Amino acid sequence: MSGGFVIAVDGPAASGKGTIATLLGRQYGLPVLDTGLLYRAVGVTLMRQGGDLDDEDAAATVARSLDARCLGDPAFRAAGSGEAASRVAAHSAVREALFDLQRAFAAQAGGAVIDGRDIGTVIAPDAPAKLYVTASPAARARRRWLQLSVDDSSLTYEDVLLDIERRDDRDAGRADAPMKPAEDAVLLDTTEMTISAAADAARRIVEAARARWETTPQGISPG
Numbered sequence: 001m002s003g004g005f006v007i008a009v010d011g012p013a014a015s016g017k018g019t020i021a022t023l024l025g026r027q028y029g030l031p032v033l034d035t036g037l038l039y040r041a042v043g044v045t046l047m048r049q050g051g052d053l054d055d056e057d058a059a060a061t062v063a064r065s066l067d068a069r070c071l072g073d074p075a076f077r078a079a080g081s082g083e084a085a086s087r088v089a090a091h092s093a094v095r096e097a098l099f100d101l102q103r104a105f106a107a108q109a110g111g112a113v114i115d116g117r118d119i120g121t122v123i124a125p126d127a128p129a130k131l132y133v134t135a136s137p138a139a140r141a142r143r144r145w146l147q148l149s150v151d152d153s154s155l156t157y158e159d160v161l162l163d164i165e166r167r168d169d170r171d172a173g174r175a176d177a178p179m180k181p182a183e184d185a186v187l188l189d190t191t192e193m194t195i196s197a198a199a200d201a202a203r204r205i206v207e208a209a210r211a212r213w214e215t216t217p218q219g220i221s222p223g
Helices: 017-028 035-048 056-064 081-089 092-106 119-123 137-148 157-173 195-213
Strands: 006-010 032-034 112-116 129-134 186-189
Touching: 006 017, 006 119, 006 195, 017 032, 017 112, 017 129, 017 195, 032 035, 035 056, 035 081, 035 092, 035 112, 056 092, 081 092, 081 157, 092 112, 092 119, 112 119, 119 129, 129 195, 137 157, 186 195
Parallel strands: 006 112, 006 129, 032 112, 129 186
Antiparallel strands: none
């Protein structure tokens, strides 16, 4: 990986990591990649093709042909896409197919912000700033339910909570690149935080990491 300032933001679904990553990207003028969207795109695309989410070969074929420029499809953020993402992400062949794309994004000369579940442990283990953003399952389920119920009034909080818990178990229990904090990641629990408070806490964590990084050889600008 290059010497750019990389911010790795990991954590479970609906913890606030995506919002925090976006705000950090804006704060530091860095490009942002939501890696969860890559897996959502694979899962949704596979379902559109009539494929089986548990078919590793079929899912890997979709992943290898994925065009990262097409991640703006609203279906990739709709209810059900997160479950599809979690299922295809359990396949080692899918993770391998998307590995180089994510590594290349992290290796940009100017740095980057990347959020996901294995960024600090696998994709960018040398990232100068690492956060693990979490919250209680109940808090995360409520956030996701409020977000999704705008478009689907039949969706219940209980359904979303079950989905959150199922995805947590699958993401943390998979053999390949399980969801877990990097040893040097700073834990940020957003359960009782507003968006602005969580963003401010994240900024302070990153500022401390940036100050340390700027004293290292790779953080010192030439001239």
